[in-house]
Amino acid sequence: MPRRVAALILAFGLSAGLVACGTPRAPVNGRVPDPPAAAPSLTRVAAQVDVVGARGPLGQASREQVLQAAAAQGKADLLKRQIAAMSSFGDVDLYAGNDTKLLVDGPATFAAMFDAIGKARRQIVLESYIIEDADVAQQLADLLLQRRAQGIEVAILYDAVGSMGTQDAYFDRMRQGGIAVCAFNPVNPLKRSRYHKITHRDHRKILVVDAETGFTGGINISAVYSSGSGGFGSRGPSKPKPKSATPGASASNAASNPASDAKAEEENGWRDTMIQVRGPATRALHTMFREVWAQQHCEGTVASIEPVAGPAPGKQLMRVIPATPQDTENRIYTLLLGSIRAAQRSVYLTMAYFAPGQDMVDALCDAARRGVDVQLILPSRSDFGPVMQAGRSHYERMLQAGVRIHELQDAVLHAKTAVIDGVVSTIGSSNMDWRSFVYNNEVNAVVLGEDFGDAMTRMFDRDRAASKSIDLQRWQDRGLWQRGKEYFSRMFEQWW
Template identity: 80%
Template sequence: MSPVAASTPARPGPRLGAMLAGLGLSVALVACGTPRPPVNGLLPEPPAAAPALTRVAAQVDVVGPRGPLNQARREQALQSAASQGKAELLKRQIAAMSSFGDVDLYAGNEARLLIDGPATFAAMFDAIGKSRRQILLESYIIEDAEVSRRLADLLLQRRAQGVQVAIIYDAVGSLGTQDAYFDRMRQGGVAVCAFNPVNPLKRTRYHKITHRDHRKMLVVDGETAITGGINISAVYSSGSGGIGSRGSRKAAKPDPGPRPASSASAASAPGDATSAPDRGWRDTMVQVRGPAAQALHTLFRETWTQQQCEGAIMAAAEVQPAARAAGQQLMRVVPSTPNDTENRIYTLLLGSIRAAQRSVYLTMAYFAPGKDMVDALCDAASRGVDVQLILPSQSDFAPVMHAGRSHYERMLKAGVKIHELQDAVLHAKTAVIDGVVSTVGSSNMDWRSFVFNNEVNAVVLGEDFGDAMTRMFQRDVAASQTITLPRWEQRGLVQRGKEFFSSLFEQWW
């Protein structure tokens, strides 16, 4: 159902009650104080022009299969990415990244898009089946469903064959999973760790309950990694009906990241067009081979240590990754945590949008980005950049969707094109900017991802992967409904009210 149709007036009683409930929630959230911004101080200006390759190479650190590269080899790695096409745009984008601080790049990678659950689970099971030394799995949700039981069987089999296996799951995201599921793996020798347990008696030290691990990644032998937005959950088993899928299925469990418990009253009522329907889930992962996989391996080990999980994890040096390059892709691995002074995923996206010259294509499951990000999108469109967003037409958590819609009118007037995905629950978090900066990750474009969660995005630099991302974006546009300004201006008072109340607390969703 379209946003305009969704705003058809409801009965006065329920509508008034919902508005009063929203107002009460608003007052309560204001009393809690405003979350800190994901970036501090003045934003650096984007580069006026693309700098010389030598200068760009001096501004970044690059690690290859055999370790850090010197200036000459950094230039070679950058030149290899630039030779794919759009070299001036690539250099400008890397310079914009470096204006926010250190940029660590990884050369010699192979990167492959995995679209929807079936393709992702097939790749995960294949990598696990070929493991020789170690399997590391980290996921916000590990649901006790058929796919996760098959996963547990395979992990236990590999452990019995001498492969080290370690799992981190988020205690809130996986709250519905019985302890018996994890206990079975523990009994089979798998090291299992709950991130920030809800029960304070099970915590080794104090962590804020709002600090959640929203990452999804698998690392095998320190050589192959898979990361992005897909949890170990039944909702992905048959895909969204798009490429890489096998039809649609009932959406059984959401993953918006943890939301305030008090916000339940603001969610859509049964029968509301914004509630999650019986659809497949549209999501994206990326499979990586090469030094970027080692970076994800290190990131897992850091979380394991910080959470004081039981059991030692082999270091990257012990894993002995291949000495030869797995491919030609230049990559970044961008993690973020609530302890960061500035959120690196936020600065990556913001800086890239502000430096964009040709195109900005974003696909976001949860879009409540704040003023700076909306300013950047509108400014880019106003200077002639092709800015297009794919956003959800229905959501398992309505307030964040309505908060995002509160920005539609301004963005449409600035020339931003907005499409809402139909017939599937959108859960992907991807972007391709100027065709040369591509990111696939766990981070939504909202405050919960930017301020409260552990997240990680994989970034691939260069036109080759950018072309694949653009083709995927275009297929999703074809499955979406475009929102036009005249039509949006005709939406009803109920829809406008939802946007108004949700936007008041955009920084809490």
């Protein structure tokens, strides 16, 4: 115990010094707009948004028809209220006529991605924070080289820090096969075309095939996803991990063995989510990739291609929200904050890294106090403990406000999803932490309407059944060591 106390004192001193160095900028500037007092008319909502369909931008009458179709799925007033809340933060660009598919865990995601790559006719672009030279990445490289040899244009963009453990030989092999490969913001200044802050990372996960089929979400090209998490999206049940205490049960709950945690991660896989999209929203992902490719001065060009003309592949209404450190305000943050503040019935969040800052915690607590069913699924263990501890520092206040918190068991949680009022669903790369909101390139796909919201809610229910709920009284009984870790991590919350 004396060693632990000494460590805490040292940590507090270091944290105080770091805090004195300054605070990162806030992800939202100025006053946060109040949520709509009531659901506006469909005509008014249509006037506040821009909508792109299969044949281009839509006029007012067509926008009303698209919004009416989404509202007809159910909970029309909630949907109109949520779209009005989005528009209060600025422009809202929507895409109509999309076909969407929810992909749960790595096996289902990799199968869908490989299938799309195998059917490519013109072009494949892939952007990922991590591409590691493990089995799944080797299979991917083999397939991409095969498609390139068949005349398909292929471009790959990976983050230099996220993929730091990958051997150069992996990427060199693809370059030699004619694939355009580019590292985002290399650490070595001699390899940079121009200066970028080293903290600026590309955390996006995007695959676009022929500008027609797109994928985005939280899954990297990594072996940790190969086995699935043991849930309904995996190939089968994962091996049971050794029993360990759950935070909130006793004073010693937060203690962990790094070696056994790493072994458990390999055995049980990671729980994550992606979305597959066909339709106009895919073009936004394609444009995003090409913009970053150009900004990084990557060798070669990525052609701008138009999808084959035809009817809309689906009926889903979507947003695709990018975020970069250069943005005046983080639009993913404002989406989540505005939607939570406007929520009337439910807020269901599943977050791998939860260190959200005061505004977001205030919004969650306020929603719970006004009777909204607010529930969070958060990790019981993490590949980066300080963020998890920073998030836990908010538990007591949220539990007292009526927020229900569950920690996922038997898998490492890496998903970043939300479904709000059953009509706003988001799947993306952005965590609810300051690194995502301030330092990274991120992207979230948002699907509007109750049909997809129902699928998201069912997924949330399955994850909640695999989680352990945190009890307020038992959480208040946690020990000094756990409280100290939370306090220390909270002081660094804006730097993790």
